[in-house]
Amino acid sequence: MFGYTGKILHVNLTDHTLEIEEPPESFYRDYIGGSLMGLYYLWKHSPAEIDALDSRNTLTFALAGPVGLPVSGQSRCTATCKSPTTGGVADSQAGGFWPAELKFAGFDAIVIHGASDTPVYLSIIDGEPKLHDAAHLWGKTTLDVDETLKEELNDKKIEIAQIGISGEKLANFAAVMNMSNRAWGRTGIGAVMGSKKLKAIVVRGSQKVEAADKKAVLALSKQGAKDLEPSGMARFGKYGTAGSVMGQQGGGGLPSYNWSSGVMETLEEAEAISGERLYDEILAGAAEEKQDRKGRDTCYACIVRCKRVVENEWRENPLIPEYGGPEYETIATFGSYCGVSDLHAVTYANQLCNEYGVDTISCGATISWAMECYENGVITKEDTGGIELNFGNAEAMIEMLKLTLNREGFGDVLAEGSAKAADRLGKGHEYLLTVKGQELPAHMPHVKRSLGLIYATNPFGADHQSSDHDPVYHPKLYEGKPGRPGYKKFLEPLGLTRPQHPKVLNEEKVEFALKTQYTFSAADTISVCQFVYGSSWQLYGPQDMANLMEMATGWDMSVDDIQEIGRKRLNLMRAYNAREGLTRDDDTLPRKLLTKALKGGRSDGIMIEEEELENAKNSYFEQAGWDQVTGNPTRATLEAVDLGWVADDLGL
């Protein structure tokens, strides 16, 4: 078999045993890898309706065929389990070097069962898995653990995935980190790993990934290098995701003051937290204008190099390069959500989150929720322990973040995430920004209407990387102009030929949301980076994703096959949620978005209309082949994606 190692490691933490499964090629063809494979193990090995922190929750880290090949955007890994945040599926992707290194170490996936009584870590060195005592690592910050393990195993080149202190303390938004700056951030996976007392997974190996067509992989790689400049992806790499701050401000889509507005009050405040400012002033090497060399990092074999490396300080706290720099999402949640226009403080917040291992989106949004509660007198100085938690107060934000990461004082409440914190306090529900218990990411459905539909319905909660965003379907951007091709090139092969304005949510737009959701869903299964192979990013596209999968495995792959893979994964997720008791009623948006209009900027006065959302859901469920009342996949649809056994299990 090409592309894969053919080996899946099962780790039973309850009795500290290891087992290697060697599934037939037919299994790989059916479940591919990444998210789809993780879902399969979750379904098969975890009983229905358990608590997410129950030892029977099955946690899988899975790759697919392309991972480890010498081409951009293939070093991705999905972590899957039941989510403590949403009660449905937990699913998150991370890049870096760890995914490729796991393949080199000899495995396509690690499936973790049970829970250990005492802290342990797992190492896989050149095909040899081993469990070790981790008592000495418990309570240590991520960089400290990285350094300790490199010394202990006497190898600087090991790659480490680990939970931080927040994962140990079961914070609802705990992440799993690698390189101390890449995160399996969303849906609380760090808390699940923490509940299993698994501190880290170390991987290292020298096994080569055998592609079915090596020459084609090299040719694709060369093509990417040629296209990097003309495609505009060089510019994306230069500013990273942070480069979109000003575009959001200009469009009224920069969530500010806990989503009361789509703009920071002044242009200067937005500029102060922009990706340009980050590049000019905070990236390592900025003083000598050497940011492109020193201030950027990458994932294994990726020429885009979109990751930030910072070197500076905030109020005498060093901003350490190893912790990376903030992505757009982090700038928004700790910056604009909190009304904070101090980019150094935001960068420091990012560092603290990476040091303790939490999702910067949910954590920042939980603090902005607390700020709105404070501004409205719902919580007071007595609750916060004297911290004046007003919007714009960078010191207060950092203070509260530290308490949250250490679960001290009011921070212990906030570590539950905003939805559970509101329940615990019995107040503040009107300011929540959560769907299925998870905080919204930083793209606003007010100005990108189809995102509202995806935020409401997505199986693992509101997500901005589960479908493409409306502007790419704007008629002008779709068409492009001579010399600057539009998004049509990538969207047309998906069957998307009816471009629409960003602020409409009609049937055509629902089709756009669902079909691009299949593409993104496929990327998370085939384990490739959406910035490189997604439908609106211009280095490669869905056709290249199909080609790469074919080059890696030797299996015939077309864009339609890619879409089918994405569809199958989405259906299995949705079916899993149905098994866990979620229904259409859980597919909604925060009350705040449905009852309060935004103030200021280009989105002034805009509110999400509930009727529009419900109509879009009807159309979406119909197009997806799901039941209108429950929103769950029907037997016919499950059978159409080769998941008849799932329909049997559900008694459909």
Next chain:
Amino acid sequence: MRAWQAKPLQKLMQITIRLYGSLRDILPSENKGQTRLDLPAGSTVGDALKKVGLPDDGYYTAVNGENIDQNSRPLEDGDYVLVFAPAAGG
């Protein structure tokens, strides 16, 4: 012999344009996203976008701090145009 006739000189105006995010690198890097443009009198926001090599619609624009919905809006000498690219994911 026909008298030589002077063509009336085309009237020019000068505006400042600022491009945000990764758009700023369309201009030479020392410009940091900002430049002056000479445009024929009566040019529109869309013309300014075209002049820097962008499609004339699909971007968010503002003139002298005011958001613009129609890029057919005419510009005046001394105007300050801001251009923001809509963001996809990330």
